[in-house]
Amino acid sequence: MGAALIVALRRRFPEARFVGVGGPKMEAAGCRLLANPVARSAMLIGALLTQSRYWFSLLKQIRLELAAIKPDVVIPIDSSTVNLRVAAIARAQGIPVCYYVAPQVWASRPWRVKKIAASVDTLCCVLPFEEAYFTERQVHATYVGHPMFDTPAADPATDPALLDPPLPKGEPRIAIFPGSRRAEIANHMPPMLAVLSEIKGRFPRATFVAAAPSEERAWQIRHLLRTSNTPLDIRVGHSDAIIRWADLVLTKSGTATLQIARHRQPMVVMYAVAWWKWHLFARFLINTPYLALVNILAGRELVPEFIPFYGSPLPIARECIELLSRPELRERMAQELAELTAPLAPVDNALAADRVAAEVLRLLEAKREAGAPTRVAVVTSDQSKPD
Numbered sequence: 471m472g473a474a475l476i477v478a479l480r481r482r483f484p485e486a487r488f489v490g491v492g493g494p495k496m497e498a499a500g501c502r503l504l505a506n507p508v509a510r511s512a513m514l515i516g517a518l519l520t521q522s523r524y525w526f527s528l529l530k531q532i533r534l535e536l537a538a539i540k541p542d543v544v545i546p547i548d549s550s551t552v553n554l555r556v557a558a559i560a561r562a563q564g565i566p567v568c569y570y571v572a573p574q575v576w577a578s579r580p581w582r583v584k585k586i587a588a589s590v591d592t593l594c595c596v597l598p599f600e601e602a603y604f605t606e607r608q609v610h611a612t613y614v615g616h617p618m619f620d621t622p623a624a625d626p627a628t629d630p631a632l633l634d635p636p637l638p639k640g641e642p643r644i645a646i647f648p649g650s651r652r653a654e655i656a657n658h659m660p661p662m663l664a665v666l667s668e669i670k671g672r673f674p675r676a677t678f679v680a681a682a683p684s685e686e687r688a689w690q691i692r693h694l695l696r697t698s699n700t701p702l703d704i705r706v707g708h709s710d711a712i713i714r715w716a717d718l719v720l721t722k723s724g725t726a727t728l729q730i731a732r733h734r735q736p737m738v739v740m741y742a743v744a745w746w747k748w749h750l751f752a753r754f755l756i757n758t759p760y761l762a763l764v765n766i767l768a769g770r771e772l773v774p775e776f777i778p779f780y781g782s783p784l785p786i787a788r789e790c791i792e793l794l795s796r797p798e799l800r801e802r803m804a805q806e807l808a809e810l811t812a813p814l815a816p817v818d819n820a821l822a823a824d825r826v827a828a829e830v831l832r833l834l835e836a837k838r839e840a841g842a843p844t845r846v847a848v849v850t851s852d853q854s855k856p857d
Contacts, residue, residue, distance in 0.1 A: 471617050471823070472547050472850045473499040475570065478823040482831055489535060490850035491528070492547075501850065504531055525552060533559050543830055545570055545850045550582065557589040568592045568830050572600050572611065577766065583607045592833050594826045597767065598813050614825035616728070616814045623732050628710035637715045638703055640677035642794045644669060645716035646702075647709070647726045650683040652690060657742040658722050659694040661783040665720060666700045668787035673794060679703045681712045717800065718793055720786070723777055727764045731807040732814075736800040738789050739764075740776040768810055773803065 473495035476488050480500065488501040497503050505528055529552070536544065536559060544560035546553035550573035557567045572595040575582045586593060586609050593611040595601050604611035630637055637643075644666065648658040666678050680702055682688035688706050695702060705712060709729065713719060719730050719737040730737045739762040760766050761777040774789045793799050816822070 471570065472496040472501070474617065474620075474821070474823040475545065475547070475826055475850065476501055478821070478827040479830060482827055487539075488850065489539060489541070491532070492850060496850065504528070504535060528552075529555055529559070532556055536560060536563055536565060541565060542834055543568055545826075545830065547571060547850055550575075554582065554585050554589065558585070561589040566591045566833050568594065568826070568833055570594045570614075570826050571596050572604060576600070576603050577761075583609065592829050594829055596822065599767075612825075612829060614829070615816050615820070615822040617822040618725075618729060618732060619811070619814045620816055620821045620823075623710075623734070625710070628708075628714060630711040630715035633705070633708060633711055637679060637705075637712070638677035640675045642673055642676050642717040643715055644676060644678050644790070644794075645712045645719045646678065646680045647719060647721035647730075648680065648691070649722045649724075650687065652687070654722060655687055655690050655694070658740070659691060661740070661742060661779065661786070662720060663695070663698045663700055663702075664783040665787045665790060666702070667698070668784065669790055669794065670700060672791050676794075677701075677703070679705060679712050679715065681709045682706045683709075718790060720790060723762050723775070725763065727762050727773070728811075728814075731764045731811050734804040734808045734811075736773070736793055736803045736807075737764075738774045738776070738786060738793070740779045740786055743778040743780060764807065764810060768806075772806055772810065 472490065472492045476496060476499040479488075480486055488496075488499075490496055490501045490503060491505050491507060492501065492503060493506050507524070507528065540563075543566045544556065545568050546556045548571040553569070554573065557569060560567050567590045569586070569590045569592070572593050573582060573586065575586070583604070586604070587607065591610065593604055593609050594614045595604065595611050596614065596616040598613055601611045601613040626632075646662050646666070648655045648662055666676075669676050669678075678700065680691055682691055682704055683706070685706055688704050691702075691704050709726075710733065713730050713733045713735050716735060719735055721727060721730060721737055721739055723739050723741040727737065727739055741761065760771060760775060762773060762775040764773055765771050765775055774793075776786050776789075779786070793803075820828075
């Protein structure tokens with residue numbers, strides 16, 4: 471997202487300078503990186519606590535950098551745990567803030583809305599209902615479309631037939647998405663493997679593919695496979711091709727559910743958590759009747775969700791086997807996912823990054839009587855994902 475936004479901004483401000491926090495794609499787009507913290511993602515509270523010294527140092531560096539270069543605008547991207555602090559630092563220095571990807575406070579910790587209102591000038595939402603939600607709470611918000619839907623789902627580059635080596639050809643075909651972080655994979659792989667074993671017992675010719683975000687996570691999955699007799703093909707990257715290949719996807723909750731829905735593929739969603747963590751803490755933070763993102767958007771259980779999951783994986787296996795046994799159920803789910811995701815397509819044929827860039831332009835024009843500047847120094851910070 472950060473790289474695409476830099477490209478869109480540079481079309482409007484050719485001489486702009488960019489300083490930020492992110493990954494190699496942002497750097498390749500012309501951003502001078504202060505840090506690349508992708509591997510230290512602060513999406514989970516535990517990660518932030520165990521690496522607090524790193525994040526404290528980075529926030530101090532960002533504060534000093536903003537004071538030194540005095541940018542025209544700060545654009546925090548996604549991950550609210552750190553980026554709301556970045557926004558507050560910018561606001562304290564009198565720098566306009568355009569926040570890209572609204573924090574999901576409608577799902578949990580709604581009290582953070584006050585922090586957003588206090589530190590953000592414009593909030594760019596990627597889900598259709600968010601604009602009204604935040605506007606009703608005195609936050610200037612606008613829906614810009616979801617960047618995941620900027621390219622066609624049937625892009626030739628994601629054709630599973632092009633993968634080398636080819637994906638397995640047995641039937642049925644099941645893909646698993648255990649997560650992108652070490653802890654997620656450690657929690658999800660054992661029950662997912664148990665589910666696959668049950669499916670294999672019912673469908674002996676079934677084939678399984680796991681999507682890994684990196685070689686490091688693929689190695690972790692291979693390590694966990696040592697105690698399993700279930701054959702599993704592990705592929706790094708190519709997540710869209712794997713989704714298109716599958717008859718059914720077993721996935722952890724999160725943005726992956728939206729990626730799968732984009733391809734109109736049937737899915738079963740789970741999120742493993744210790745029962746004591748759920749009952750003592752997590753359930754008090756949840757503010758929605760469903761936790762799978764596609765079910766939140768649908769306002770009902772469009773896809774089966776097992777969240778929180780703890781205990782026996784057999785109910786998940788039974789749900790998967792039922793879907794695999796009845797093609798008409800999968801076809802109905804695919805059609806409902808197509809209807810659900812239709813509003814997420816580019817708005818007025820404008821890509822999400824272009825609409826965010828337009829909001830930055832509007833924000834700068836509102837702040838400067840003389841109109842938009844010809845040079846803009848932008849700090850983009852995306853702590854959650856690789857660009």
